[in-house]
Amino acid sequence: MSATPLPSRRLFLGMLGTAAAVPLASTGVLTLGSRSASAATTSPFVMAYFTWSPRNLGTDYGLHLAVSTDALQWMPLNQNNPVVTPTAGDGGLRDPFILPKQDGAFVVMATNLKGTDWTKKTPYIHVWDSADLRSFDNYRLLKLHDMATHTWAPEAFWDPSRGQYALIYSAVNSSGHNVIMVNYTTDFQTVTAPQVFFDPGYDIIDGTLAKDVNGVNYLYYKGRNSLVGARSTSLAPGSFTQFTSGLAPQGGIEGPILAEASGTWYLWGDANGLFYTWQTNDLSTGTWTATDRRVYTQPLNSKHADIKPIPQTVYDNMVATWGKPAWNRLKSYNFPDRYWRHVDSLGRIDPYPFDPYTDSQWKLVPGLADPSGVSFQSLNQPTRYLRHSFYKLRLDANDGTTRFAQDATFRQVAGLADPSWSSFRSYNYPDRYIRHFAYELRLDPIATATARSDATFRLTY
Structure with a gap:
C-alpha cells in the first residue's frame, strides 16, 4: 500500500483524596522507547493533543504541543494554538502521536477525523516528518488497509527483531469488533499488509505500548470503558495476554498514555476531556495508585494526547520557536x-x-x-x-x-x-x-x- 503524497507544509482524580492501589486496566495509545525500569527518564517531555471544550468554544482539530520538565505540569506552546493542521482527508485530526525514530528525527501520526462522526470509514491516517518538532514536512495520507472500517489512534514502535517499525491502530476486522491491527514499515511511506496484533475477544481500541521494560512489553488499551493491560516477552502479533482488570472513573475513560519520569510510570486517561493519572514504580504488578491532582495539570482543553521524552535541545528550541503562554x-x-x-x-x-x-x-x-x-x-x-x-x-x-x-x-x-x-x-x-x-x-x-x-x-x- 502506498502513501498519497501531498504538498508539505511548515507549519497532562476529581478532588483531592487518598489514593488506593488499584488493579489496572488500560485504554488508549502510546509507545515509549525501550528502557529498563532502572533507566529513569530525566529529559524534558512533549505532549501532542487536539483540543476540546464542553460547548466546543475551544475545540480545534489541529496538532497542539505542550512541554514539561517532569511529565506532570504542562506548558502549551504557540498560545495553545495548533502548530499544524491537516490539509487533506477529513481536514482535521484526532489522537496525535509522536514517534522518535531511530535516526533522531520524528514522525507525527494522527487519526484522519474532524469531529465526532464515529461512523466514518477511512483506511488513511495523517503523517508528517519532523526533524525537530518545529517544522512539519512531507505531509501525506498513509493508507493502511482495504477494509470497510475506521483507522483510529495510530501509534508506532521500533521492532528490532524485524528491523522495521510496527504501526498499530484500532479497526474492525473480520471478527466483527474492534481489535488492534498492525502494519510494518521502514519509511512510513509504504506499509506491509495489515494483520491482527491483539484481540482479547471483545471490543477494544486505543492501544499503547511500553516496550522492553525489564524484558517485558506492556500493551494498554480501552476495553469495556476502562483501561486494561496485556503483556508479552515478544513483540509478535498474537503474543500478548491480558493481565489486569479494568481501571476507570465513573463514566468510563479512553485515550491512555504511558510516561516514565524519574523512575515512576504514569498512566494517563481521558474521561471526556478531564485527564486522570495513576502511577506505579513497577509495571509488572499491574497495580496503580491514583496520582494527587495537585501534582499534575493537563494543558488547557487537551484531549486524547501522547507524551514522549525529548532531548533538552529540542525542548529549548521548541520554547524559543513557539513561545510561552501570555496568560495563566x-x-x-x-x-x-x-x-x-x-x-x-x-x-x-x-x-x-x-x-x-x-x-x-x-x-x-x-x-x-x-x-x-x-x-x-x-x-x-x-x-x-x-x-x-x-x-x-x-x-x-x-x-x-x-x-x-x-x-x-x-x-x-x-x-x-x-x-x-x-x-x-x-x-x-x-x-x-x-x-x-x-x-x-x-x-x-x-x-x-x-x-x-x-x-x-x-x-x-
Whole structure:
C-alpha cells in the first residue's frame, strides 16, 4: 500500500483524596522507547493533543504541543494554538502521536477525523516528518488497509527483531469488533499488509505500548470503558495476554498514555476531556495508585494526547520557536479540580472543564497601585481586572481611580498551605488574602488551616 503524497507544509482524580492501589486496566495509545525500569527518564517531555471544550468554544482539530520538565505540569506552546493542521482527508485530526525514530528525527501520526462522526470509514491516517518538532514536512495520507472500517489512534514502535517499525491502530476486522491491527514499515511511506496484533475477544481500541521494560512489553488499551493491560516477552502479533482488570472513573475513560519520569510510570486517561493519572514504580504488578491532582495539570482543553521524552535541545528550541503562554490559569490547592474564573463579573472557582474556557485565563500584570505587586487582567475582557469590593472579588473595568488601583493590587507570597504554591495578599487590606469560600473568591483574614488551604493556589496554564 502506498502513501498519497501531498504538498508539505511548515507549519497532562476529581478532588483531592487518598489514593488506593488499584488493579489496572488500560485504554488508549502510546509507545515509549525501550528502557529498563532502572533507566529513569530525566529529559524534558512533549505532549501532542487536539483540543476540546464542553460547548466546543475551544475545540480545534489541529496538532497542539505542550512541554514539561517532569511529565506532570504542562506548558502549551504557540498560545495553545495548533502548530499544524491537516490539509487533506477529513481536514482535521484526532489522537496525535509522536514517534522518535531511530535516526533522531520524528514522525507525527494522527487519526484522519474532524469531529465526532464515529461512523466514518477511512483506511488513511495523517503523517508528517519532523526533524525537530518545529517544522512539519512531507505531509501525506498513509493508507493502511482495504477494509470497510475506521483507522483510529495510530501509534508506532521500533521492532528490532524485524528491523522495521510496527504501526498499530484500532479497526474492525473480520471478527466483527474492534481489535488492534498492525502494519510494518521502514519509511512510513509504504506499509506491509495489515494483520491482527491483539484481540482479547471483545471490543477494544486505543492501544499503547511500553516496550522492553525489564524484558517485558506492556500493551494498554480501552476495553469495556476502562483501561486494561496485556503483556508479552515478544513483540509478535498474537503474543500478548491480558493481565489486569479494568481501571476507570465513573463514566468510563479512553485515550491512555504511558510516561516514565524519574523512575515512576504514569498512566494517563481521558474521561471526556478531564485527564486522570495513576502511577506505579513497577509495571509488572499491574497495580496503580491514583496520582494527587495537585501534582499534575493537563494543558488547557487537551484531549486524547501522547507524551514522549525529548532531548533538552529540542525542548529549548521548541520554547524559543513557539513561545510561552501570555496568560495563566490559577488552580485551587484543596479543590485541585477547580480553577479561578469570572462568572457574571464575580470571581469563583469551578471544576474543569467548562466554557467559556477563556473566563479562566488571566494576564498577571504589574500591580496597578504598585508595580512590585500583581494585578489580574482578564484575557477575554482586557479592560477589566479582578478587584475586591465589600470583600468579594469582582471583575470590573478600570476606572482609573486610586481606589480601583489599590483594590486590584495584590502581593504574591509563598502559599500559606504549601510554600511551593502561591497566595495573594491584599495591597490595601494587608491582613486579608484572596481565598475561596463556597467556591466564591473573596478577601478574608486567614487564621485556620482550612483558610490557609482555601487561600493557596498554583499558577499554571
